[in-house]
Amino acid sequence: MSSDKSFTLYNTLTRRAEPLVPLEPGHLRFYGCGPTVYSYAHIGNFRSFLTADLILRTAHAIDWKTTYVTNVTDVGHLTEDDFTDPSGEDRMAKALRSKEGERFANVWDLARYYAGVLLDDWRTLNMHEPDVRPRATEHIREQIQAVEQLIERGHAYETEQGIYFSVPSFEAYGKLSGNEAATELEQAVRDVVVDPEKRDARDFALWKKDPTHLMQWHSPWGWGFPGWHIECSVMAQAYLGEEIDLHTGGEDLIFPHHECEIAQAESLSGKPFARHWAHTRFLQVEGEKMSKRFGNSYTVRDLVAPESEGGRGVDPLALRLALMAGQYRKPYNFTFATLRDSIRHVRRFRDAFNRVKKIAAQNPPGKDIVGERLDAIYTRTLDAMLDDLNTPEAIAAALSGVKLINGIGDNLNGASAKKSWTWLNQINSLLGIVFNEHEVNTTLHVPHGVAVGKGFAPTIIPSDLAEKVEALLAERKAARQAKDFARADAIRDELDALDIEVMDTPEGTKWRRKPSV
Ligand SMILES: [Zn+2]
Numbered sequence: 106m107s108s109d110k111s112f113t114l115y116n117t118l119t120r121r122a123e124p125l126v127p128l129e130p131g132h133l134r135f136y137g138c139g140p141t142v143y144s145y146a147h148i149g150n151f152r153s154f155l156t157a158d159l160i161l162r163t164a165h166a167i168d169w170k171t172t173y174v175t176n177v178t179d180v181g182h183l184t185e186d187d188f189t190d191p192s193g194e195d196r197m198a199k200a201l202r203s204k205e206g207e208r209f210a211n212v213w214d215l216a217r218y219y220a221g222v223l224l225d226d227w228r229t230l231n232m233h234e235p236d237v238r239p240r241a242t243e244h245i246r247e248q249i250q251a252v253e254q255l256i257e258r259g260h261a262y263e264t265e266q267g268i269y270f271s272v273p274s275f276e277a278y279g280k281l282s283g284n285e286a287a288t289e290l291e292q293a294v295r296d297v298v299v300d301p302e303k304r305d306a307r308d309f310a311l312w313k314k315d316p317t318h319l320m321q322w323h324s325p326w327g328w329g330f331p332g333w334h335i336e337c338s339v340m341a342q343a344y345l346g347e348e349i350d351l352h353t354g355g356e357d358l359i360f361p362h363h364e365c366e367i368a369q370a371e372s373l374s375g376k377p378f379a380r381h382w383a384h385t386r387f388l389q390v391e392g393e394k395m396s397k398r399f400g401n402s403y404t405v406r407d408l409v410a411p412e413s414e415g416g417r418g419v420d421p422l423a424l425r426l427a428l429m430a431g432q433y434r435k436p437y438n439f440t441f442a443t444l445r446d447s448i449r450h451v452r453r454f455r456d457a458f459n460r461v462k463k464i465a466a467q468n469p470p471g472k473d474i475v476g477e478r479l480d481a482i483y484t485r486t487l488d489a490m491l492d493d494l495n496t497p498e499a500i501a502a503a504l505s506g507v508k509l510i511n512g513i514g515d516n517l518n519g520a521s522a523k524k525s526w527t528w529l530n531q532i533n534s535l536l537g538i539v540f541n542e543h544e545v546n547t548t549l550h551v552p553h554g555v556a557v558g559k560g561f562a563p564t565i566i567p568s569d570l571a572e573k574v575e576a577l578l579a580e581r582k583a584a585r586q587a588k589d590f591a592r593a594d595a596i597r598d599e600l601d602a603l604d605i606e607v608m609d610t611p612e613g614t615k616w617r618r619k620p621s622v
Pocket of ligand 1: 137138139337362
């Protein structure tokens, strides 16, 4: 492995590509903005989550540890903070009143449903589970505390209608977006918020007093609900510390959301918040802006659900590959031609994987003839990812490896097949396009040093936890063989307490960390 390699990523804050340098060497701690769960997330949202997934996988490939936190916004935020939808309406409440909203009992029910959908789609696209997936509604207390501290320190003030962050109190406001005058925000805020007590047009809400809101909590300022920006900076700092290595999100979040997160977090800690910011550019569909109005706004299930259920029956990994076909930092034009190419490519990877697995098991004699070339190709693939996630180059390199394996045809000997199998697992660990780790058991003769454990998302499980789980499973197996079922059950409970789910299948015992939501 290549832990001496450097990982370059464009930093929105410094406006240049620069090495990602974790505060704690070899341990990347990062936060990615998740969606507001008021409907099905579209493929543009997922392209941005995929960037975080690829950062995670690339970090693991150079032997870094990671702590990855991505949130679920399950409270309808104030739309005045989001001028992309300046209708002045709460998105959750609006969704509840819509046609699709009719099947939900209330706004909590709606949020719970779409949060579940998010997790399903997440796994369908073979994205690793984060270490923590905090929900805004489960961290209201921390948000209230943060607002109280901001008031104490003179960065926030109260009016009849709510609590606002005082933008002039934070000198560095605008450093991420360059949007110092923030005229867009002023205008958007003027259009929807009428609060004559606001001291500066740019000041944004930290708490909204509203005893009639569908979601409300008790606070020192009466009943109400938090502003949108406060949830992310509070949850990021709660789980990752005052200073974090990296913060990711879609480009639409640079301003005002991330600018406001910086203002809140740095006013609280007095320290730089995130050292590196990576933003994924917008996705277009067939050269047009994706929009429900144009009928070209696709969700994951629109594309991958079987045709009998109204979908297009696309292989989920092909959708994943298609979303990676353009580098995250460039505007990306998603086309059905690319999707068709991706379907073919993924089929090639999968066929090669199944074939070499079979040949490796039969193990025909002969010396390895592909190892050296495949190693060189893997290095090229990884180097492309380390170069600001250059996915087009990484995919091209990986495809050349499959071509090499398939080119040898049925003459592949056992040693070469094993090497090819190892290589395909490495490629999958890095790019996630050969098989879905949430579905496929990869326990067949795992070679040493290859990051393909036995869980569904093996590489995010800390190795000390994995060792403990493996030891408990071995003990459980022994107990069962000795017909000591009480002990075997007790071990299962112990695993359960570790949030590990155990599944006994015909191919053996599998385990995984339980999903965090
Ligand atoms: Zn956020």
